[in-house]
Amino acid sequence: MKFIVSQPNNITIHDIAEALQINSSTVSRALNNSSRVTQKTKARVLKKADEMGYQRNLLASNLRKSKTNTIGVIVPRISRHFFSSAIAGIEEAAYESGYRVIICQSMEQFSREKDLIETLVANRVDGIILSISMETTNAKHLESARVKGTSVVFFDRHCDGTNYSKVLNDDFQGGFDATEHLIKQGCQNIVHFSGPQQLKIYENRKKGYQQALKKNGIPYRSELVFNSKLMEKDGVENAKKILQLPLKIDGIFSANDISAIAAMQHLKKQGIQIPKDISVVGFSNEPSAAVIEPALTTLDQSGRKIGQKATEILFEEINNKSVLHKPKSIVIKPSLLQRSSTQRASDH
Amino acid sequence: MKFIVSQPNNITIHDIAEALQINSSTVSRALNNSSRVTQKTKARVLKKADEMGYQRNLLASNLRKSKTNTIGVIVPRISRHFFSSAIAGIEEAAYESGYRVIICQSMEQFSREKDLIETLVANRVDGIILSISMETTNAKHLESARVKGTSVVFFDRHCDGTNYSKVLNDDFQGGFDATEHLIKQGCQNIVHFSGPQQLKIYENRKKGYQQALKKNGIPYRSELVFNSKLMEKDGVENAKKILQLPLKIDGIFSANDISAIAAMQHLKKQGIQIPKDISVVGFSNEPSAAVIEPALTTLDQSGRKIGQKATEILFEEINNKSVLHKPKSIVIKPSLLQRSSTQRASDH
């Protein structure tokens, strides 16, 4: 069964102008509520536009104005709690300033990230907020944005030595706090699950771990640092490695919750008691962290605040294109959420 | 410290044409690899374009072609596992067909949903894939899309009596399976956490629940159905209500995992044993469902498949604009993931 569809309505300002026997520039100004048009004419235009079912073509408008009032956001995966809450913060701040947000995910692939940047630039977004993929090692792929003068602000995962502003989590402090917390709970042999080393965030979390050990007089042993992509399976692998170590491990600081939780599940299956035998700290405060038993101690990154701040800075830069400000670098402290995975009985 | 920024490069095909002393139409065709241009000229154009740092302006291109090769997706929240996996499926299918995807979240607000639709239409996306907010009661706000001839496909949460294609989860079956599973585990007094009733999905899950009771000779009692928005706090509230009921409840079927998990946590705190005292089934297979103890039995909706299917149908409709096909309605069965929250000791 097929019907011929009624032709799509493609009313333009010219059609309205013709219907009212006035000029399309007046229609345009009326629709934009310009002071150069009488109230009376505005009313006539608005009424006719409504009658005719007019809908502005933003492609044409944006082309003419070379401004889209849109910013693009690229994150590795929207499903991660930290990223989706950062996006919420970005949307909030953008909405206040009358901007739209285009959300994109790189799926941790460099090639996709590059492609997305080019598409956003080709669509003339006014700015880009970016948290890089695990495969990204430098900022060369931002060249297309730079060439077009599109402002870019990093958040959380960033590249080093670039001339872009960034809003970062204080990963060093987070790593330090996590580790020192474990030490204060009595842990001595603490394993660290780290991520891809080209990402500053993992480097810094590790440095915090090292510093906390040092400050507390515990020697750093590189064999206790496990590098991986911190996926679920990596957590399980890491847990297996721990059980095979000659040394009796009594603490884990994982650079993310996903692998911490996977490790906990595996360890529990093997009869290890948490926190009694091994205490665990994660990073990011995923929803699951509050659900697992014992509830996972973790670092909350207030993604919302980071997203808002990144957006503010982006707008500053968009509105100050003519002058180049020294790139800003803002660091936001994560807060340690102490939960049962580190609550030794002795504390009671 | 301020510097004057180098002017943004705004090279157009006209600049390339001038540099090569040829016409811009030839440049355009060369860049689009048209057969009307010699290999030699194409090579010259490509080289020069690269040299000059040319980047196509998609606003202009799309305006002229009145085609954006972009589809918009609107979901209530990207952070929900079902939606982010549906988006993954959509992006996969779209990418294969050379389309870009714009992801938007309504945050469960009708006004935002309406606004997003209008913006997408104004930006002339080629189609929209939509899962409505909890506040949405009908499809009137899709008028702007209909007027412009923009194809729309619903998935999961849809409106009734509309002329749009939809890809749905078999919510009735899911509700039925969940409830019957509880009954088979020996539950007799089963509470159902339902969602906003204007949403078909919750209506259908409830109908499945009723049908399973009926089939198994258990009388339906409306006082055992709790309506809410199924947020975390609602789960806690519902759990409290259960504890206050005169009847001894031995099973819960929640229309989503979020509230099921919140309820479990509260019940456990009150000393209720799950599944021994009360068995619980959720819906959606959120990551936390596998993490809570006991692991939550739930219905997996294969969001990825639903997303892919919705995209396929959307493309069919985009490519067949001239004829109106009868709207399709595809139903995909969810699968019951049996986990410990319903594993009665007697089963062992």
Place this chain on the structure above:
DNA sequence: TTTCTAAATACAATCGATTGTATTTTTATT
């Protein structure tokens, strides 16, 4: 070499809205 055809390129209109300038209309002033 001339002529014809096909291939390559140039010309110009177009997509729909915006905006600086020019023109007309209205209002105020004398």
Place this chain on the structure above:
DNA sequence: AATAAAAATACAATCGATTGTATTTAGAAA
């Protein structure tokens, strides 16, 4: 009523790419 000033509207160019048609060029056949 005449004139100046202000307000409202019209005109036309423009944003950057695409595309139907016209023209030029190159190659083949006579």
